[in-house]
Amino acid sequence: MSGIGVVKPQTHFFQEELQLESGEVLSDWQISYEMYGSMNESRTNVIWLIHALSGDAHAAGKHNEEDKKLGWWDMMIGPGKALDTNIYCVICSNVLGSCKGTTGPSSINPKTQKPYGLDFPMIKIGDMVQAQKCLMDVLNIPKFHTVIGASMGGMQVLEWAVRFPDLMSSIIVIASTSKLSAQSIAFNQVGRNAIMSDNYWNKGLYYDKKNIPLQGLAIARMIGHITYLSQEAMHRKFGRRLQDKKDLEYEFGTDFEVESYLKYQGTRFIKTFDANSYLYLTKAMDYFDLSNDHGSLDKAMSLIKSKSLIISFTSDWLFPSEQSLDIVHALMHQGKEVSFCDIETDCGHDSFLISEEPLTSLMKGFLDHV
Amino acid sequence: MSKLYQKDIISLVPDNSRVLDLGCAKGDLLYNLKKFKHIHAVGVDISTENVCQSISKGISTIQGNIDEGLSFYDDKSFDVVILSQTLQVVRNPLKLLQELLRIGKMAIIIVPNFGHWRLRSQIFFKGRMPKNKTLQYEWYNTPNIHLASIKDFEDLFAKNDINILEKKLYLSNGSPLKWHWAGNLLSEIALFVIKK
Numbered sequence: 366m367s368g369i370g371v372v373k374p375q376t377h378f379f380q381e382e383l384q385l386e387s388g389e390v391l392s393d394w395q396i397s398y399e400m401y402g403s404m405n406e407s408r409t410n411v412i413w414l415i416h417a418l419s420g421d422a423h424a425a426g427k428h429n430e431e432d433k434k435l436g437w438w439d440m441m442i443g444p445g446k447a448l449d450t451n452i453y454c455v456i457c458s459n460v461l462g463s464c465k466g467t468t469g470p471s472s473i474n475p476k477t478q479k480p481y482g483l484d485f486p487m488i489k490i491g492d493m494v495q496a497q498k499c500l501m502d503v504l505n506i507p508k509f510h511t512v513i514g515a516s517m518g519g520m521q522v523l524e525w526a527v528r529f530p531d532l533m534s535s536i537i538v539i540a541s542t543s544k545l546s547a548q549s550i551a552f553n554q555v556g557r558n559a560i561m562s563d564n565y566w567n568k569g570l571y572y573d574k575k576n577i578p579l580q581g582l583a584i585a586r587m588i589g590h591i592t593y594l595s596q597e598a599m600h601r602k603f604g605r606r607l608q609d610k611k612d613l614e615y616e617f618g619t620d621f622e623v624e625s626y627l628k629y630q631g632t633r634f635i636k637t638f639d640a641n642s643y644l645y646l647t648k649a650m651d652y653f654d655l656s657n658d659h660g661s662l663d664k665a666m667s668l669i670k671s672k673s674l675i676i677s678f679t680s681d682w683l684f685p686s687e688q689s690l691d692i693v694h695a696l697m698h699q700g701k702e703v704s705f706c707d708i709e710t711d712c713g714h715d716s717f718l719i720s721e722e723p724l725t726s727l728m729k730g731f732l733d734h735v
Numbered sequence: 736m737s738k739l740y741q742k743d744i745i746s747l748v749p750d751n752s753r754v755l756d757l758g759c760a761k762g763d764l765l766y767n768l769k770k771f772k773h774i775h776a777v778g779v780d781i782s783t784e785n786v787c788q789s790i791s792k793g794i795s796t797i798q799g800n801i802d803e804g805l806s807f808y809d810d811k812s813f814d815v816v817i818l819s820q821t822l823q824v825v826r827n828p829l830k831l832l833q834e835l836l837r838i839g840k841m842a843i844i845i846v847p848n849f850g851h852w853r854l855r856s857q858i859f860f861k862g863r864m865p866k867n868k869t870l871q872y873e874w875y876n877t878p879n880i881h882l883a884s885i886k887d888f889e890d891l892f893a894k895n896d897i898n899i900l901e902k903k904l905y906l907s908n909g910s911p912l913k914w915h916w917a918g919n920l921l922s923e924i925a926l927f928v929i930k931k
Contacts, residue, residue, distance in 0.1 A: 674790070693797060694807040697777075705797045706786050723787050730791025 368443030369426030369436070369450065374399050376466060377503055383461075383496055389486035393475040396500050397466025398422045398458035401442050402450030404506075411506050412448055412732075413497070413533070414438070414457040415514030415521045418589075418646055419638060421465035424457040440721050447725040453510060453732075460521070461496040462488045462646050464639035471572060471639045481641075483569035488645060490517075490653040494524045501532070508532050511735060512671075513728075515539035515717040516684060517646065520653050523665075523692070527655065530670040535735040537728060539676045539717045542688035543662055543695075544654040549683055552592050553647040556585035560640045569641050582640040583631030590630045595680040595713035599623060666695040672702045674731045676724070678716040679709045704731060739909035740926055741767065744817065744843055747901065747928055748772050752814035755779070755839065757801050758821035762789030769794070777813070802826050808838040819845040820869075824878045829891065836931040841900065845926050848904075850884025850919040868907050869923055885919045892929060901928040 376397045383391040399422045404411060414424055416437065425442035427435055441447045448455050459467035462485070470485035477484070501509075512533045514522040519541020526536045545553075560566055563581030571577045594602075603623040607613070610620070619625050659665035673696055677689035686707045696703040706727055710716045717724065741764055748754060750772050756765050759778030762785075768774045778789050778796040789796040802825050816839030822828050823846060835842040847869040857865035864874040872879065883891075885904070892899055904912040904922035912922045 672795075697797075697807065698809060700812075702795045703797070704786075704790050704795050705799075706783060706790075707798050708783060723783055726787045727790060730787060733791065734793035 368446065369401050369439065371429060371432075372399050372401065372423075372426040372436075374422060374428070374466060377500060379499060379503075381499075383492070383499065385486050385492045385495075386489045387487050391461075391468065391486065394461075394468035394472075394496070395466070396458050396461075396468075396496060398456060398500060399424060399426075399436075400454060400456050401425050401448075402452075402454040404454045408506050409508060409510060410453050411509050412453045412455045413501070413509045413512045413525075414442075414448070414455055415497075415512070415518035416457060416460065417514075417516035417518050418643075418650070419586075419634065420518070421463070422457050422459040422467075423465075424455070437718065441725065441728070447728040448513075448732075449729075456504070458497055458500055460493045460517075460646070462493070462642060462649060464642040465637075467496075469639065470569065470641035470645055480572040482572065483641070485641070485645065488649050490520050490524050490649055491528065493649070494521050494528060497521075497525075498529065498532075508534065511535045511537060511732060513537040513539070514541070516541055516714065517650050519684075520650065523655060524653075526669045526671055526673070527659070527665050530668050533671045535672040535674070535731070536669075537674045537676070537731065538689070538692065539724075540678055540681050540684045540689075540714055542684050543665070543692055544656060544688075545651055546685075546688070549592075550651045552588060552683070553651055556588050557644050557647060559584035559588070560644060563640075566640060569644075571640075578640045579635045582635045582638065582643060583628075585640075585643055586634040586638075587627040587631045590627060592683045593713055593715040595682065595711055597680060597711035598713050601711065602626070662691060662695040663698050666692070666701065667699045669696065669699075669701055672731075672735060673704070674727065675703060675705045676717075676727060677705075677707045678713070679707055680711045681714040681716065683714040739911070740845065740903070740905055740924065743903055743911075743926060744768075744819075744845075745771055747843060748774060748815050751775075753777075753812070754815045754817065755808070755813040756817045756819070757805075757835075758819065759789055759794070759796065760785050762792045762794040762796060764817065764819070765789070765794045766792045801831065805831075805834045805838060808834075810837055811840055813839045814841070815839055816842045817844075818842065820847065822846050823881050823883075825881070828881050829895065832891075832897065832929075833895070833931075836897065836929065841928060841930045843926065843928050845924060846888060847879070847882070848885050848919065848922050848925050849882040850886060851923050852920045855920075867923065885922065885925050888925070888927065892927075896931065898930050899927055900930055902926070 378395045423436045425436040425439045459465040462469045470481045474481045512522045519538040560581035563578035565576040566578035606622045608622045608625040655665040656662045677686040693705040754774045756778045765776040786798045816835045854865035903926040904918045905924040907923040
């Protein structure tokens with residue numbers, strides 16, 4: 366049950382060019398965003414929420430009365446919830462390079478009047494943040510109460526705090542890292558390979574074609590999904606149970622429930638996501654490295670002025686707890702105010718989308734004292 | 736934690752100091768230290784429930800296992816490190832003491848006294864592992880794996896050049912013990928302020 370009700374997605378078009386870290390510029394670009402709750406008079410109660418790789422601006426509520434699908438963090442946003450809309454105004458925008466209303470490779474290139482495809486410039490996590498800063502200015506927000514994000518969203522939160530330390534009072538970073546491990550980069554690369562080796566991918570030019578690289582994107586998503594879960598969670602959810610059958614079929618169809626689940630996840634994803642966006646966003650994650658950008662993680666963390674809450678999950682092997690602890694230790698070395706909780710769960714990386722407690726108590730308790 | 740010796744700890748901590756409480760439980764001591772001594776507080780606890788409660792009191796709290804080491808804390812990065820009723824549960828108490836005094840300019844430790852007469856008499860008359868309010872577990876499930884008497888603690892301090900700045904002794908109800916000369920026999924809990 367959603368406490369938010371029907372929300373209307375909004376879009377802002379930017380006339381001014383966006384300077385990217387690669388040196389390229391983006392013109393005629395846009396950001397899609399949603400807002401829950403309302404800003405107070407001094408506009409100081411804004412929680413800036415940032416989504417993960419496959420997310421969008423639709424974090425809570427529904428888009429119409431009949432809509433059965435609630436926003437991706439509906440369990441956390443609403444009156445009386447962790448991000449209490451009676452107190453805070455929660456704003457979530459779609460990240461640059463994505464395909465859910467904000468400019469990305471599937472958007473129209475103003476120079477050619479055709480979708481960008483691979484002509485879309487390479488973007489970094491910093492560019493996503495810079496684009497969001499433009500939206501912050503448009504919305505006339507002087508300073509965020511808190512910036513929150515998980516996974517790729519958490520990377521952006523860290524980048525926000527390092528780049529604009531005066532523009533927020535606190536940050537919450539969930540299941541994230543200051544740089545991906547070789548293992549995580551490897552999984553991203555396999556996902557990208559699946560897409561790029563799909564014949565229909567056609568070097569990124571498929572938007573006007575009858576066939577698009579759905580198979581490649583589905584495989585990328587299936588790989589992703591394995592990394593978002595954990596060994597225990599998979600065992601608990603599926604075990605070795607068979608899918609709608611009593612015996613093994615001795616064919617290369619779907620025997621096990623887990624196969625069927627992955628197939629379902631892949632099929633569901635390709636209906637709503639763009640293959641090129643998947644390439645761009647995973648590459649941006651791979652490139653993100655605060656230690657490299659600032660000389661060391663300690664130096665990067667020394668720039669932060671806000672209070673931090675860092676949260677990890679014990680069974681997350683994609684963004685393991687040690688990577689969160691690295692951030693915590695660097696913040697402590699710099700004498701910063703930091704809290705840390707390693708939540709015990711067997712749900713893996715996706716825990717932030719699944720289990721309400723103790724995540725709700727942690728965030729609520731923390732936000733009360735910002 | 737008994738209100739009485741909590742009051743003593745508060746009086747021992749200097750104003751505006753940086754205080755690390757290892758095993759901070761629900762953060763009550765740090766909350767009061769913040770309130771009365773305006774300290775910069777950091778709590779560490781192993782339990783998620785405790786970390787949640789402590790954070791909700793506005794305390795910077797880190798979930799962690801003291802037994803896994805404190806190497807990431809810089810030398811003398813805290814004015815005071817507090818270790819209350821925790822020394823007896825860790826795997827290597829001496830190493831932990833040395834770590835406390837490396838991280839903190841001074842340490843306040845609260846320990847149960849295994850030399851208390853009631854414990855002595857239980858082992859003497861009943862011939863069984865003793866129990867009391869502070870040490871209420873059976874021998875096979877107790878987290879208290881390193882028990883010692885006040886004299887033992889003092890020996891350890893002396894052997895390792897640790898100075899005792901202050902010593903306070905308490906009865907089981909937390910009220911102070913007046914006869915310090917019989918501390919090892921009559922007190923159930925001891926508080927030491929130590930420095931290296």
